[in-house]
Amino acid sequence: xxxxxxxxxxxxxxxxxxxxxxxxxxxxxxxxxxxxxxxxxxxxxxxxxxxxxxxxxxxxxxxxxxxxxxxxxxxxxxxxxxxxxxxxxxxxxxxxxxxxxxxxxxxxxxxxxxxxxxxxxxxxxxxxxxxxxxxxxxxxxxxxxxxxxxxxxxxxxxxxxxxxxxxxxxxxxxxxxxxxxxxxxxxxxxxxxxxxxxxxxxxxxxxxxxxxxxxxxxxxxxxxxxxxxxxxxxxxxxxxxxxxxxxxxxxxxxxxxxxxxxxxxxxxxxxxxxxxxxxxxxxxxxxxxxxxxxxxxxxxxxxxxxxxxxxxxxxxxxxxxxxxxxxxxxxxxxxxxxxxxxxxxxxxxxxxxxxxxxxxxxxxxxxxxxxxxxxxxxxxxxxxxxxxxxxxxxxxxxxxxxxxxxxxxxxxxxxxxxx
Numbered sequence: 001x002x003x004x005x006x007x008x009x010x011x012x013x014x015x016x017x018x019x020x021x022x023x024x025x026x027x028x029x030x031x032x033x034x035x036x037x038x039x040x041x042x043x044x045x046x047x048x049x050x051x052x053x054x055x056x057x058x059x060x061x062x063x064x065x066x067x068x069x070x071x072x073x074x075x076x077x078x079x080x081x082x083x084x085x086x087x088x089x090x091x092x093x094x095x096x097x098x099x100x101x102x103x104x105x106x107x108x109x110x111x112x113x114x115x116x117x118x119x120x121x122x123x124x125x126x127x128x129x130x131x132x133x134x135x136x137x138x139x140x141x142x143x144x145x146x147x148x149x150x151x152x153x154x155x156x157x158x159x160x161x162x163x164x165x166x167x168x169x170x171x172x173x174x175x176x177x178x179x180x181x182x183x184x185x186x187x188x189x190x191x192x193x194x195x196x197x198x199x200x201x202x203x204x205x206x207x208x209x210x211x212x213x214x215x216x217x218x219x220x221x222x223x224x225x226x227x228x229x230x231x232x233x234x235x236x237x238x239x240x241x242x243x244x245x246x247x248x249x250x251x252x253x254x255x256x257x258x259x260x261x262x263x264x265x266x267x268x269x270x271x272x273x274x275x276x277x278x279x280x281x282x283x284x285x286x287x288x289x290x291x292x293x294x295x296x297x298x299x300x301x302x303x304x305x306x307x308x309x310x311x312x313x314x315x316x317x318x319x320x321x322x323x324x325x326x327x328x329x330x331x332x333x334x335x336x337x338x339x340x341x342x343x344x345x346x347x348x349x350x351x352x353x354x355x356x357x358x359x360x361x362x363x364x365x366x367x368x369x370x371x372x373x374x375x376x377x378x379x380x381x382x383x384x385x386x387x388x389x390x391x392x393x394x395x396x397x398x399x400x401x402x403x404x405x406x407x408x409x410x411x412x413x414x415x416x417x418x419x
Contacts, residue, residue: 001126004121008118009096012096012098012111015098015111016098016099016111019059019111020100020109023059023102023105023109054113054117055072055111055112055113056069056072056073056111057070057109058070058078059108059109059110060077060107060110062101062108074090074093075091076090076091077110078095078097078112079110081099084098085097085098086099093116094114094115094116096113097110097112098110098111099111151179155182158173158178158186161173170196170197171193172190172193172194173186173193175190218247218251220247224240224241224243228240273312273313274310274311274312274313275311276308277305277310277316277418278303278305280311280313280316280317280320281320281350282301285299285339287321288321288328291325291328292337295329295331297328297331297333297335298336298337299339300336301338302338302339302341304340304341305343305348309343310418311396312395312396315392316396318389318392319388319389319392319396319398320350322385322388323385323389323414324339326386327352327353327354327356327410327412330354330356331356332355332356335355335356337353339351339352339353346417347398347415347416347417348418349415351411351413351414352414353409354410355408356410358408359402359410364402389414393414397416397417398414398415398416400412400414401413401415
């Protein structure tokens, strides 16, 4: 309705301005001009009616005398307002009027139409617009519903297929039939399945390995405990107790490694506190001094760094401990394990050199794999040490390298970014 009202007001103003311009031509009769004004209003195609014949026009002099009017104009004055739009009630009928003053000729032009005509026009326009809308809107609603159902059908099939899957089925879903807008969700779902599959397989191998590897030392401990209990002499009992101690140490190391690996694999937050690299290495060497002494292996540490370097204390301690433990176990009796620290371009280099048999070049690509034992590995190893180191370095953003030492043995170097 508002739009129709604005169009009708514009036509009133146009008719008033036209009459004002025609008044300048004094050869035209004033009543003729007033009648001509009623034909000035067209509806720009909004509605073809006889609206243009329903306008009324009055021409008044500025001293208040009626100069001319159209036949449809009322007897009374259309408006008392000098210029602009106004709404008035004349002889009980409501009118919309536009007035304009021609100062040069001393004339006031008034053009108006009855709200009775306006209301009928609005009703006609509303009816003309509503009927097509009533026919089109249901069709559009059906088309939209069908389009949405067709667009979501692949998603519904995907949801149905996933709901019917057994829990152990983590195979990728087919994204080919999915619409382009939904394909990223299918790709993300497949990525999630892939990560869950990796974690599940890792947990399975972890559990089966832990059960198998812990069974051996526990069985040995039990056997040696029975031997010690039934030992006929002191020497036999002492040998049995020594084997028990050895089995407990092996089981203790394996449990610690399994717990460390599980902690690194989980998304649980580790202690984020940082420590000085040199002090962390010294603490690890001190903790492993007893283990080294049992093999008569000496641990040496040399700090060649020229600045105090700090990094994640827990992760670095885990990485260095496992490298040094491996070096101790690989070294022969009476050998030494040498640790050196240097800094290069914002990274600390921690090198651990042992006098063991070394790592064959063909095994280095696999040496950090979980549960992998090299051909020359000594009995009792779990194959977890270097995999723990690799997991810790991944979190630290570091690297590891292996190199045969010219004097024999292996040198393992950890390269870690520091602050």
